[in-house]
Amino acid sequence: MEKKPNMSNVDELCIKYVFDELDPSEITLVEQAMIHDQNLLIEVESLKSTWKKIRNLPELTPPSNISETIIDQAIDYSSQQQFFGNSWRNPGLLATAAIVLFSLLISTAYLLPSDTINGNQSDDSRSAAAVGTHTPAITKSQESNQDMLRVWNGHNNLVYIGKRDTADDASHADSLQGRGVLPVQSETSPMILSPAFRDFQLTGNRY
């Protein structure tokens, strides 16, 4: 009589047998075991038939709008990647971008008003502070709103100061007007910030 095969991990081997994941020697082992143990044969057949039923499960289709959203997302992402990804991979394009960026920075430095470059303590602020020894209204105005104060040089080489006040603060404008245009002279040597900008202080006395 044939010897009954020894299978210590019979449960695992049975499942592997059902799912056809055994190597040939193991298949032989399980089949021999089934010959000797009818209960094992019944169990394996039962597992097989149950799995066969599961194989009839249909597939579900996701809602079409979800699939379309995903496609749109893929198109958007791919476009971004094409632009940015390729840009970074292309040394020529990268160099061009760097030159453009550098040029923009330089031209911005030339074109921006000096008060933007120098921050809050601008030329206006400093010149006004010097004049402000005689015109305190300007200083006060600056504290309240610097954007309302404009200083510029006219064609007749006079420095003009323009001020726009709010309705409830018109006294400052009146005060400025009363003091009129002041004759000013440079108090400090001009500091060259760029070919287009000079930083210097003005001072002057009332007529």
Add this chain to the structure above:
Amino acid sequence: MMSHKSQKSLLQVDDHELVLRYRRNNDQEAFRQLLDRHQSKIYSYIYSMVGNSETANDIFQETFTKVITKMDETYNEQGKWIMRIAHNATIDYLRKKKRFVDVNAQDDPDYDFYDRLTDETLDDAQEVIEKDEAKDSLMKHISDLPKEQREVVMLRHYYEMSFKEIAELTNVSINTALGRMRYALINLRKMFDKEHGKETKYVERR
């Protein structure tokens, strides 16, 4: 417009090539093919695990968002990479759901794994199911399986994953994965027998 010839050729292209075509050449048709190829299996798996179409839609979209944005990092030559992403997203959801029980969002007591098939868009499929009571009961019974057992069954059914792959994906040993499948099949068998008024006879082997 895509020619019939190129569509046919895309059908024969493997996932890896589709990914390359999409990533390198901005080939939208390649991505569409990738989606068409996997969407039903992925969606079925997610839906079978979460049992809610709204959540399944969210996880499905999240899965493909990751596929799009992390294609380079997540693509796996071994295949089943999209299922891996879907599985992880599903498990993340189930863990969060377990951690934060929302009293207002109770599970639908009438939840049926394949309720989704009753949608108008799936009339044909619904007709098929109505004709096949056995299939209908199978669907109900599968949704009654414990999550771990359902997971193994679905990964095997929809993605033909080997038990080694299932074990790796679910972070368990191969024997645990095999055991879960075995219990899933035994439980389903019990459910069928109960449904048909049969008394299940358990075979004592040892």
